[in-house]
Amino acid sequence: MTPRITIDEAGKHAGETVQIAGWLYNLRRSGKIAFPILRDGHGLMQCVAVKSSLPEELFETVKNLTQESSIIVTGKVRAEQRAPGGYEMDLEGLEVVQRVTEADPYPITPKDHGTEFLMDHRHLWLRSQRQHAIIRVRHAVIKAVRDYFDSHGFTLVDTPIFTPAACEGTTTLFEVDYFDDNKAYLTQSGQLYNEATAMAFGKTYCFGPTFRAEKSKTRRHLTEFWMVEPEMAYAGLEDVKRVAEEMLVYIVGHVLETRAEELKRLERDVAKLEAIQAPFARMSYDEAIRILQAKGSEIQWGSDFGGADETLLTEDQKGPLMVDRFPASFKAFYFEPAPDNPDVVLGVDVLAPEGYGEIIGGGQRIYDLDLLLKRIEDHKLPKEAFDWYIDLRKYGAVPHGGFGMGIERCVAWICGLEHIRETIAFPRMLYRLRP
RNA sequence: UCCUCAGUAGCUCAAUGGUAGAGCAUUCGGCUGUUAACCGAAGGGUUGUAGGUUCGAGUCCUACCUGAGGAGCCA
Numbered sequence: 001m002t003p004r005i006t007i008d009e010a011g012k013h014a015g016e017t018v019q020i021a022g023w024l025y026n027l028r029r030s031g032k033i034a035f036p037i038l039r040d041g042h043g044l045m046q047c048v049a050v051k052s053s054l055p056e057e058l059f060e061t062v063k064n065l066t067q068e069s070s071i072i073v074t075g076k077v078r079a080e081q082r083a084p085g086g087y088e089m090d091l092e093g094l095e096v097v098q099r100v101t102e103a104d105p106y107p108i109t110p111k112d113h114g115t116e117f118l119m120d121h122r123h124l125w126l127r128s129q130r131q132h133a134i135i136r137v138r139h140a141v142i143k144a145v146r147d148y149f150d151s152h153g154f155t156l157v158d159t160p161i162f163t164p165a166a167c168e169g170t171t172t173l174f175e176v177d178y179f180d181d182n183k184a185y186l187t188q189s190g191q192l193y194n195e196a197t198a199m200a201f202g203k204t205y206c207f208g209p210t211f212r213a214e215k216s217k218t219r220r221h222l223t224e225f226w227m228v229e230p231e232m233a234y235a236g237l238e239d240v241k242r243v244a245e246e247m248l249v250y251i252v253g254h255v256l257e258t259r260a261e262e263l264k265r266l267e268r269d270v271a272k273l274e275a276i277q278a279p280f281a282r283m284s285y286d287e288a289i290r291i292l293q294a295k296g297s298e299i300q301w302g303s304d305f306g307g308a309d310e311t312l313l314t315e316d317q318k319g320p321l322m323v324d325r326f327p328a329s330f331k332a333f334y335f336e337p338a339p340d341n342p343d344v345v346l347g348v349d350v351l352a353p354e355g356y357g358e359i360i361g362g363g364q365r366i367y368d369l370d371l372l373l374k375r376i377e378d379h380k381l382p383k384e385a386f387d388w389y390i391d392l393r394k395y396g397a398v399p400h401g402g403f404g405m406g407i408e409r410c411v412a413w414i415c416g417l418e419h420i421r422e423t424i425a426f427p428r429m430l431y432r433l434r435p
Numbered sequence: 436u437c438c439u440c441a442g443u444a445g446c447u448c449a450a451u452g453g454u455a456g457a458g459c460a461u462u463c464g465g466c467u468g469u470u471a472a473c474c475g476a477a478g479g480g481u482u483g484u485a486g487g488u489u490c491g492a493g494u495c496c497u498a499c500c501u502g503a504g505g506a507g508c509c510a
Contacts (some may be wrong), residue, residue: 026471033467034462050467067460082468102461105445110471111459112447116502172508188507189510214508306506349510358510407508431502 002074007043010087011076017092020045021072023127034062035300036091037084038073039127046083047073050089053222062094068106069129070097070299122426125435133262134147134422137255138411142256143229145407148247149419150206154230157197157204159190161211165385172213174223186211189404192233192334192389195365196396198400199392205230218307219419220357220407224428237336237346237364241322241403244350244360245278247405248320252276255414268416272354275318284325285344288313304330313356324363333379334372336364336399348403356413362403369393 002019022040029035032051037044037071049062065071071096100106107117108124118125125131149156162184164175178184190206197204210227231249232239252273255263263270277405283291292299295312297303305324306314325344325383328337335345347363371395377382383390411423419428426435 028469028472030469030472033469035472037470045460046470048468052467066438082470083468105461107445109446109460112471114503116442117446119502143506210510216508217503218505221509225510277498282491304508358499361510404510409510 007038007045008078009420010043010045010085010089014079014087015077017074017076018058018089019072019074020089021266022070024067024069027062027065029063034059034064035197036062036071036073036080036401037110040073040133044129045087045089046080046085047075047089047091052213052298056096060178062091062095062277064162065096066105067104068101068115068124069108071095073210103194107123111203119427119432120419120434126425128288129265131422133259133263133265134411134415134417135414135425136262137266138407140255141251141257141407141411142413144251145207145247145405147254148250149228149230152203153200154203154205155197157194157201157206158208159187159193159197159206159229161187161209163187172215174211174213183345188212188228189232190229191402191404195389195392195400196229196409198402199396199398200231202234203230203232211433214364219421220409220412220430222420222427223237226407227404228407229404231400233400234398236399236403237348237401238394238404240284240362240364241324241348243337244348244403244405245320245322248280248350248360248410249276249278251410252414257354263415266417268414272318273414277356278352280320280322280350281317282324283320285323285327288323302327302329307357310351310357314351314355317353319353321351321353322348322361325349331363333366333381336366336401337371345403347408350368350403350405351415352409353414354416356409359409359413360403360405362401364401366397366398367393367397369397 002017004021005013006020007020020038020040022038025039025044026038027034027036029042034049036047036049038047049059051059054268072092073089074093075089075091077087077089079086082283106124107121108128126135162178165185173185173188174188178185188210190208194204194206206227208226209224211224213223226371230243232243232430249304252396256270256273289299292309297309297312298307324347325338326347328335328345331345335347338344345363347361349358351357351362352359366375370391372390376386408420408423412420417423421429
């Protein structure tokens with residue numbers, strides 16, 4: 001029986017007759033020779049069908065194949081400079097699994113298409129070379145994230161998606177019915193639960209989908225996105241910054257090592273990724289405000305950065321920039337105040353270079369019971385909803401901290417994409433719920 | 436939610452207020468090394484929807500719908 005291989009293995013089978021199962025990517029033909037190009041999810045393989053050396057019926061079948069028809073081809077693999085990928089198959093046999101009809105041809109042609117059309121056909125768009133490369137980089141990013149935490153003493157403890165109330169009380173939540181007359185909300189962060197798991201396991205991380213019902217309509221926002229959130233007991237702001245830095249360096253290194261081909265297809269300038277090395281630039285919020293004002297920004301102390309401010313701050317940076325010690329006024333209730341200045345908190349944002357903006361936000365959490373109670377009251381949050389969270393400050397409270405990283409923003413940066421929507425198979429955005 | 440821009444063939448786009456067109460895709464024909472193959476021919480339209488101005492509207496005006504980019508907010 002003919003061995004079945006995938007296209008990425010073709011180099012190991014030069015000179016052998018093998019079988020490949022896939023889909024017709026493109027077909028060029030003249031009267032007596034045809035070049036069907038097969039796609040199998042691992043690569044592209046150009047096949048050669050010569051009329052004079054094949055049964056007439058088989059040549060006719062090949063000549064009349066339609067784009068994206070599913071086929072299983074048999075033939076001899078041969079090194080060939082002229083073929084994309086460097087190998088070519090001399091076709092000997094072909095089985096059509098399902099033929100796409102002429103009456104209803106594959107909608108995505110090798111020509112240009114607009115965003116709306118491609119998004120409406122996202123389920124098919126994923127077959128294209130560019131989308132394939134992006135999703136493969138995403139996989140590598142996720143694997144690197146898991147490998148990093150798994151090999152640094154973190155335990156994976158995933159947090160719930162249904163939550164009883166706001167984690168942070170600020171952003172808008174998706175509300176769902178939860179039996180009888182109860183309401184549940186889709187999680188916007190696993191952090192508060194992570195603080196509990198860190199007290200049980202020392203170092204933990206969760207990795208899962210996150211939901212934000214904000215009506216944001218920009219190239220950096222999804223309503224459903226994936227976030228990795230580590231949390232560490234007996235840790236302070238400097239520990240959080242060190243882990244974030246190590247993790248990012250590890251992720252970029254892993255992608256460079258394992259996805260060079262994909263980055264090339266995306267025309268990513270890898271020199272910019274190779275420059276991502278520790279230590280990252282660090283500055284305080286105070287310093288950032290001085291720099292922004294010197295560069296002509298209207299920003300005043302006490303306001304969060306706008307998108308333009310983030311770009312101004314990072315334009316001179318080769319790597320990510322860490323900004324810490326933010327005013328307490330616009331940060332969430334749980335941040336630990338700086339011991340030397342109660343107006344600022346021990347939070348840190350990591351801004352990606354090249355204008356990609358904030359990819360990580362985190363910091364040190366409050367562990368003093370009275371201070372936490374005061375902050376909950378100041379933020380006018382319902383104390384009852386936080387009873388279990390408050391418990392953590394009664395039973396062996398310790399300094400602790402962590403951060404959250406948006407996977408899609410990280411992938412968009414590493415791939416050098418214009419828009420975050422291409423970094424997830426089926427993006428959920430304001431006004432976009434299909435397919 | 437606000438601001439800006441766009442909507443014409445299956446797709447990407449053209450068309451001074453005066454007969455709606457091209458490339459790709461599809462169908463038919465040709466071509467033995469193609470690289471988004473090429474050459475010839477054919478079919479394909481309620482110009483987003485509803486009103487209005489005008490002798491005449493794809494084009495001008497109003498409202499709505501859909502989409503894109505940005506703002507605010509955030510990862």
